[in-house]
Amino acid sequence: MFKKTLLAAVIGAATGMVATVAVALDPIEGAFWKQEVDAGNLPPVTERLPSVPLVPDLELRGRKLGTPGGTMRTMVTRAKDVRQMVVYGYARLVGYNERYEIVPDILQSLDNENDIKFTMHLRPGHKWSDGHPFTSEDFRYWWEDVATNEFLSPSGPIDFMRVEGQLPTVSFPDEHTVIYEWHKPNPQFLQKLAEARPPFIYRPAHFLKPLHADYADEETLSEALYEARVRSWAALHNRSDNMYKFDNPDLPTLQPWMLATKDGKSRFLFVRNPYYHRVDPNGVQLPYIDVVEMQVVAPGLVAAKANAGEVDLQARGLDFKDTAILKKGENSGNYKTFLWGNGTASQIAIYPNLNYNDDNWRETLRDVRFRRALSLGINRKIINKGLYFGLAKEGGMTVLPISPFYREENRKAWAAYDVDQANALLDEMGLTERDKNGTRLLPDGRPLWIVVETAGERQEVESALQIVIDNWKDLGIKLLMRPLERDILRNRVYAGESMAAVWFGWDNGLPQSYTSPDYVAPWQQEFFAWPKWGQYHQTSGDSGEPPDMGPAIRLNDLAHKWASAFSAVERGTIWQEMVDIHAENVFAIGVLNGAPQPVVVSNRLRNVPEKAIWAWSPGAHFGVYRVDEFYFAE
Template sequence: MFNRLLSSLAAIALTATTALAGVNESNFWKAEVDAGNLPPAAERVPSDPLVVDLKAKGRTIGKQGGTLRTLVTRSKDIRQMVVYGYARLAGYDETYEIKPDILAAIDIEDSRKFTLRLRPGHKWSDGHPFTSEDFRYWWEDVANNPALSPSGPQDFLRVEGELPTVTFPDETTVIYEWSKPNPLFLQALAEARPPFIYRPAHFLKPFHEKYADMASLEALLEEKRVRSWAALHNKSDNMYKFDNPALPTLQPWILATKDGKSRFLFVRNPYYHRIDTKGTQLPYIDVVEMNVVSGGLVAAKANAGEVDLQARGLDFKDVAILKKGEKTGGYKTLLWGQGNASQIAIYPNLNYNDEGWRNTLRDVRFRRALSLAIDRRIINKALYFGLGKEGAMTMLPESPFHKPENLAAWSAYDVAQANALLDDMGLTERDAEGIRLMPDGRPVWVVIETAGERQEVENALQIITDNWRDIGVKLIMRPLERDILRNRVYAGETMMAVWFGWDNGLAQPYTSPTYAVPQQQEFFAWPKWGQYYQTRGEAGEPVDMDAPKRLMELAENWRTATDDAGRTAAWQEIVDIHADQVYGIGILAGGRQPVVVNNAVKNVPLKAIWAWSPGSHFGVHRPDEYWLDR
């Protein structure tokens, strides 16, 4: 199974020269080392590897070996190994501070000049040196090559349209420099889906017209049945998709299954850059076995003890069945916190195409009234066993921008105050059923569209339906497919939609506030304002309300700030405006994510946060430090 992998490793083995004393050899690769196909571990790690002090983190020093089983529901989700592996140039630690990881250090000047310092002796998974040439190749030959990147470098590299000056002084130094601050740069490197501002140049150059022998390249195009060199290059360059076993990586595990369908194996990266304090190279676990199953079977297979680590595909509703299977399945069910600002949030669409309804939705009294009329305590008890934190959509306590008063803003169950607000709007007339009437005579029927994927959403809306009848508002629920829902919201055809609250309820000063201001169509309260910003005015509508305009000003203040004090001030006002204006009606925060952990898996935190950004789900909790004690 590993023959091709080992042949590529053997081809480069003789280039390793410098040994690092005290690095232990893994049993997994020992036979290849003994056969001369691989250099010893001391020569495979960088000369200054990242040394992980597990005891300081409250974890145990483990031992290498074993296979860990997990499940996904689609074959393309093998990309989760890049998310979970979480090897980044710089990444979040367990306290959500960004620290160098693949990089040895980052020198920052005024948030505009970033000097990236690589680890001497660091190598790709095939043993080839990882150097500044890999950064140069990406910048000059990929990001700025119209055939490979028609739109040019990504937006996080642009500051008011200005691209950085990028230089490569030596093999272990890369410098990105702008004339103005770019606070987006560092955070982007730490994302769950990182931008990969480097590529394995030695692997990809044979597919690039600038470097390849054209006769060989044309023959390869015919063999692969690809029309152009650019298409072949892009097909071979799937660092995030992680579906090309031949593509070198820096992640802790490497794909060892070619053309897999339902079962994929990932083996330990022999050149991984992290070790523990006893000189044992991480990851501890030799093989990750990822099986593809139907979404409806994830909880059942976990219950049967057929997984060793599982959270994806499990919902809070599965807790009961998971708890029942713990003794016979040999696992425990942990309940991690969610990183979303709200487990369920209702978004009035301020860009709704219906003018009469748009004016109503834009009246903050209407949004506040709807929020006040929700009995969050009943929803919490009925759906979450009382474990959630009832309140508005705001930052979680782990964020420095959390304020208890913002969680409580317009979220106490108060039918009298809600009715008073609607009366004050002039919505005093009612029909025979007691439903209030709009100024144009239409009944106040609020249509809320959902993705139809979470039973808890439908159950919560059933409770809210009864709540809102008490204030003369009729709720009509409309389940749709996810893609259809998004397209309708973006087109202004949806009155209100339900989704999670902000994905990142853990914002820090360095976190971009883009998702909390009218700069993304993905925020369902203002899709057309987001489109206008994202397309530079070619689509959507310009912001035409005072408070959202202020949010845009604050986003600019954050971007141009040169220190944390300035960024903190901008962020806090953004959060406070949301609490006051209720752009998203949060139901409760602190939802729980079931995490099934086999009793043999060690170093998995009992309490943690499950979040896409920041955190990369398991990634921030470092699965390369987990180990098996069978």
């Protein structure tokens, strides 16, 4: 009988991450699944929970014990964003707590030996949402049959599994133990596991094996291919293996809620996972909320529907400009509007594409004097007052003050509104010729028109660019704004067809020494300033271009040094240099940061922090605040 357990709670240091607290539990069967239990279709809660569940200390964190039940309404603007339930649910092998420390979650505990050897201990009795045991076999299947299978993963295992190009030794001593060991430190391993978009280094082997050529009966697999209308078993396997997309209701999950809507388009329902591994101190299985209803609406309707009281929890799709209308609707809509801090390095950033396909323009964009001039030519104070009532922080793109690598001089670098200095830099470049309209000319005689592409999703971006258009006229530069659909914008940037684009700054503006610097190195195409350099790294040279600018090459070298460093002090020193290089070279032209993020919370919803940080990484937006602990007062 399930009565006593030990909670692996607190985090660790470089040598390990285990601490235990004795907790007496007598699990309570909730009302949501009681009918299924009574009918014999589902085991009782005592048999559904791991023998060592995770028991969060709610009181220590200022939370209240809740009561289960209710449906929580939220909204997204695209059907594909059902994946936000993986972000908000935030069940991870290890994850961040609210102090941004990495702690065990799905894992019972983890032993870390100098970032070289990681021994994972699974929770005995932990089960997938369909009731099948979650064991080391699920890790083995991913490693041996998916990640290193040439048909399913032609490029091999994901990059963070490599240290200096070498993969780890992976072993599975028993059904509750998994060991990863590298020849040198892999300091990004745990951080990657805790991300908003986790790598999922495990798979429900029992579900996917019937779709794998090494395990499936050939005739049965052929029939499955015919029914799915795909040509290869690998295509069928990959289609079904969508842990992050979260759009396959048949795929077992470890998240707090599981998708219950098949082939949905505008409305999706997620119901509580009967085998979820977390239990409150009273023995109530989490999540408290039974059902999450996710409605797909047009981007322009999110604020209006929130104002009408049609959501219980909403931040995605809301901007600071919506605060006034949200505040007005609080009484009639029965909600409150919290203003959280923002974890992105810049609320609005302009990215000159250093990999732009036009040779003459690329040479101009790569001249640091040009990027500095563009930055000096922006009146950030006017933008701040006009869009954020002066509540945001003006400055270039750099880390936020909560990071140990923050320097005030980096925020101010090339960010003062100085038209004279900007024009002097452009003249120094030799861009002195102008047309009859006063627009500067490129060396080949073309007018200096900068086309800045946007995703067309945030009115604040368009409003800010309207101010920049007027600012840059004083530099003899014409800015042309081109709104596009998000996916089209990204594809144009990645292909080198976009001259410049606007996006947020770094998702993680709060880096610590343990944070992987891959996003500040030329390693990701998602950083719009160097998409082809990022592709070169991400594909191990199969596509893209190697970095060929001195500062970018230095960032590349520093990122490799960070990955092989043995101490937090050394990693911190490397981080600081990388942050300084970005500030000096203005790879992205930050406008401002710290603009408050409105968060709409139903008056009935409890345990939602009034003061918090809205951040994709680290934090997974709502995830770090544990939505499974939110509950309705009635």
